[in-house]
Amino acid sequence: MLVGIDIGGTKTHVLIEDAGGVVLDRSVSTSGWQRGGLLDDTGNVARLVKVFADIDGAESAPLLIGAHGLDSDWQRLEFQARLERNHRGVVRAVNDVELLAPAAGFDEAISVVVGTGSKVVAHTGNGELISAGGHGFLLSDPGSAAALVREAVRAVLRAFDGGRGADVLGRELMKQFGVADEIALSYAFTAAPRLTTWGSLAPLVFACADAGSELAAAVVDHAAKELASDVGLVWGRGALGSDVVCAGGVITNQPRLYDALVRHIDDLHLGLSVHLLSVAPVVGAIELARRLPNQALSNDSRRNT
Structure with missing residues (x-):
């Protein structure tokens, strides 16, 4: 039996397989078990393992977790140590992006x-x-739901500063915030800098681009260009592989962003092939969990020599 878990910012996906196939495929709200950040509450891990505690044998099976928020070695090792105290089987924790x-x-x-x-x-x-x-939706995260809306509002304000009238993107954003002009939009938007508040408006940006908004189309294209630049940065630092695997709710559901990203990665001339993940990322957790028993045996052998 193998247990794989993908912990995202909003959803936690648990997949358990044995020799006969899938035993459990369960998705729960991350907020249902996580209090604060992943490492903020020492009870988080205990609540997490309860999500699959009803499956016989799972408590001692190899467990691989890919988690949003494990961005450094100390975070990963601390979370892994907490897992070891709450799970009898061999465990490993990685950043959720490593599952792709x-x-x-x-x-x-x-x-x-x-x-x-x-x-x-x-x-x-x-x-x-x-x-x-x-680095978070206030500073970074190009192409993410909240960052797209942040950049959309900035684009509307830049157009206003340049003496251009509001196009459909500006009008729709002002309607959403119940304001009549761009100045009021800037106040209303920055008064509620929350991930969910901003991110919920991302479909509006794509709808406006499809409706002919040059501002919205430019926002999406610029986000794709930033993402491609980040791909180039990791490639320049020695990244292995000639393939780029893309996943996540925005890029999976918005072909305009994915197509633009493919185009901008091609423009890097690095010989990279781009793919859109066609299975749930948690499948990668199961694949990594499959390697855990041998890794644990190898580690034990080294300690005994």
């Missing part, structure tokens, strides 16, 4: 997630994890 390459069937690839947040992740030849972006 194995889910797509690649040993190594540059992984790009674009959803609640965005981040580009890869490994070097010595196994080092390298990344670009993922």
Whole structure:
């Protein structure tokens, strides 16, 4: 039996398989078990393992978790230590973006997630994890839901400063915030800098682009260009693999963004092939969990020599 978990900002996906196939495929709200940040509450892990506690044998099975918010070695090791205290089987914790390459069937690839947040992740030849972006929706995360809306409002304000009248993007944003002009929009928008508040308006940006808004189309294209730049950054630092695997709610559901990203990655002339992940990322957790028993045995052998 193998247990794989993908912890996202809004959803936690648990997949359990044995020799006969899928035993459990369960999605729950992350907020249902997580209090604050992943490491903020010591009870988070205990509540997480209860999500699959009803499955016989799961409590001692190899467990691989890919988690949003494990962005440094100390975070990963601390979370892994807490898992070891709450789960009898061998465990490993990684950043959730690391699930994409194995889910797509690649040993190594540059992984790009674009959803609640965005981040580009890869490994070097010595196994080092390298990344670009993922610094939060206020500062970074190009292409993510909240960042797209942030940039859309900025684009409307720049157009206003340049003496241009509001196009459909500006009009729709002002309607959403119940204001009559761009100045009022700037106040209303910045008064509620919350991930969910901003991110919920991302479909509006794409709808306006499809309706002919040059501002909205430029926002989407610029986001794709920033993501491609981040791919170039990790490639320049020695990322392994000639494939780029993309996943996440925004890029999966918005072909305009994905197509623009493919185009801008091609413009880098690095010989990279771009793929949209066609299975749930948690499949990558199962694939990595499959390697855990042998890894644990190898580690034990080294300690005994």
